[in-house]
Amino acid sequence: MIKVSVMYPDTPAARFDHEYYRDRHMPLVKTLMGDSCKYYTVDKGLAGGAPGTPATYIGRCHIFCDSVQAFQAGFGPHARQIMDDIANCTDLAPVLQVSEVVVGH
Amino acid sequence: MIKVSVMYPDTPAARFDHEYYRDRHMPLVKTLMGDSCKYYTVDKGLAGGAPGTPATYIGRCHIFCDSVQAFQAGFGPHARQIMDDIANCTDLAPVLQVSEVVVGH
Numbered sequence: 543m544i545k546v547s548v549m550y551p552d553t554p555a556a557r558f559d560h561e562y563y564r565d566r567h568m569p570l571v572k573t574l575m576g577d578s579c580k581y582y583t584v585d586k587g588l589a590g591g592a593p594g595t596p597a598t599y600i601g602r603c604h605i606f607c608d609s610v611q612a613f614q615a616g617f618g619p620h621a622r623q624i625m626d627d628i629a630n631c632t633d634l635a636p637v638l639q640v641s642e643v644v645v646g647h
Numbered sequence: 648m649i650k651v652s653v654m655y656p657d658t659p660a661a662r663f664d665h666e667y668y669r670d671r672h673m674p675l676v677k678t679l680m681g682d683s684c685k686y687y688t689v690d691k692g693l694a695g696g697a698p699g700t701p702a703t704y705i706g707r708c709h710i711f712c713d714s715v716q717a718f719q720a721g722f723g724p725h726a727r728q729i730m731d732d733i734a735n736c737t738d739l740a741p742v743l744q745v746s747e748v749v750v751g752h
Binding site for chain 2: 544545549560563564568581582583584585586587588589590591597598599602603606610636637638639640641642643644645646647
């Protein structure tokens with residue numbers, strides 16, 4: 543199992559509509575990707591490690607797939623539509639990372 | 648529910664013992680934290696978003712707790728022992744982030 547993390551670095555003037563991201567954008571991603579997305583999780587940055595510091599990422603999602611190939615097959619054909627929809631909730635450019643799930647839930 | 652992400656930024660000369668992290672370190676964290684850690688996940692960086700780029704984080708764990716207070720109560724008394732054990736698998740300094748779990752699994 544792999545996870546693709548899409549992580550939005552926080553900035554002082556960041557716009558990020560957490561409700562839209564949770565209620566509209568991520569369900570759209572799941573619908574478009576179908577079974578190639580086994581499930582996904584979403585989190586909202588609250589704080590950094592040191593007292594009074596902000597979270598590195600204001601919002602993140604993690605898309606869980608059987609393999610990188612499965613992710614690419616499910617995401618690729620809909621990449622444009624998914625990217626276009628992102629503009630509805632944020633102007634931030636995400637950092638992406640592909641990881642092996644070593645210990646899952 | 649909140650998650651505390653402990654994320655190790657990759658470097659060209661990074662040492663990171665994924666097996667120790669999975670088999671020894673994280674089980675130690677869970678044992679020490681007890682029920683204040685509901686569960687945890689671990690992942691291993693494979694790749695960045697652009698072709699041929701490395702993952703931002705070589706390894707990460709995410710510790711799930713009912714609240715920030717629950718995390719602090721469970722982690723705080725054992726922080727020194729947990730930090731000391733980290734040296735057994737890496738010299739990297741982690742980036743920490745506390746997040747609200749908006750969509751969990």
